[in-house]
Amino acid sequence: MAQSDNRTAAIVGGGVIGGGWAARFALMGWDVRIFDPDPEAERKISEVLAGAERALPMLYDAPMPTRGQITFHSDLAEAVNGVAYIQESVPERLDLKHKVFAQIQDACPEDAVLASSTSGFKPSELQDGALRPGQIVVAHPFNPVYLLPLAELVPGEGGDPATTERARQILREIGMYPLHVRAEIDAHIADRFLEAVWREALWLVKDGIATTEEIDDAIRYGFGLRWAQMGLFETYRIAGGEAGMKHFLEQFGPCLTWPWTKLMDVPEYNDALVDLIAGQSDDQSGHMSIRELERLRDNNLVAMMRALKGQGAAAGKLILDHETDLRGPLQDDVPLVTIRRTVPVDWTDVNGHMNEGRYGQVFSDASEELMTHVGADRDYIAAGNSYFTAETNIKYLAETLAAESFYVETRVLLGEGKKLRLWHEMKRASDDEILATCDQFLLHVSLETRKSCPPLPHVAEAVERLAAAHSA
Incomplete structure (x- = not known):
């Protein structure tokens, strides 16, 4: 051989x-x-x-x-x-x-x-x-x-x-x-957890307590997100507060004897088990305070749910739908306030401030809000029409940090035929300091031919009206 x-x-x-x-x-x-x-x-x-x-x-x-x-x-x-x-x-x-x-x-x-x-x-x-x-x-x-x-x-x-x-x-x-996995055991480690959850889920469905969708919702909107980034024991360590894992075990250990589950073969709950688990939890996470663990958990949850939001799935779709309720229609102010939001943690770089690429996303989101305002919304796009950005000029004027709130003011500098030119100013909410500006030029296009063309009449009229109001 x-x-x-x-x-x-x-x-x-x-x-x-x-x-x-x-x-x-x-x-x-x-x-x-x-x-x-x-x-x-x-x-x-x-x-x-x-x-x-x-x-x-x-x-x-x-x-x-x-x-x-x-x-x-x-x-x-x-x-x-x-x-x-x-x-x-x-x-x-x-x-x-x-x-x-x-x-x-x-x-x-x-x-x-x-x-x-x-x-x-x-x-x-x-x-x-x-x-x-x-x-x-x-x-x-x-x-x-x-x-x-x-x-x-x-x-x-x-x-x-x-x-x-x-x-x-x-x-x-x-x-x-x-x-x-140091010791041999049937189904190793992970599948034993999955099997326990699976058996309990089968009982819940069989007994008419929950449907398959309701069980999946309980996982994907709740503890599944926590497990994905902290596992089981670190999640419960935080639940114990500043007193840590031992306090959690003292509070919830007696539940092991309650008839909550069909799987009632549980280990004897005694001081030796508490000390064993608490000691291992200290070894695992004791180098971080509860506040530090909470911050890590929150950052991870935000990043994961924002990723799900980008795909319109599970908890992310919930956020998308809720955003629609929160946002509401734009007011016809001069200038238009197109964006009000907070910098998420996944937008920051190693220096702790917002990555320059994210400014482009901010201004892109601002232009999309304006497009919706003038009638170039999702239905308009689905019908084969849209605006494409042809040119941008962004200036970075001040540092923007994670968790800072900001807003964007947008002016329509040109709204003539297939041409649309916007001026955006991104401002810090706490003091109105200008953080960045963007001069953005867009062309209306047909999504069928992928070539520029005039917008439909109702959109053209709305754009021209805004351009006249913002001309000063």
């Missing part, structure tokens, strides 16, 4: 999970060999890869590696010969996995990592009867593998420490977070 290549991986089983692994490795610069007897495997994985190529690079501001070569193989031995890393993602049947591992180990390098995507089997079950048991580890990912970084790395008692370390290094190299 040839020794392992440095950056070649084999994917055995090309379903949803295997395709995600293939995409992650290839986009991180690894050559990938795929074995899957499904005649549709190449088409399916190509479609997963197309989605990954669109999404994964958007996470990074650094340049992505040159994409590795993906090849499809009808012979398993050929696919695994000489590779550094093998990810098995065949169906969850132990007899099938044993058969596949035997074929892989007959052909792969002895120093290659042989990892399984299994969500339920323990490493000892996978290693049973294997030619080289220590070579087999669990690396359990989450869908979509090309975006979600967690991989539960479970070597088991029979795992080879050198193989485990190579697996950890390779997973980190492709942008994953290898969570080393």
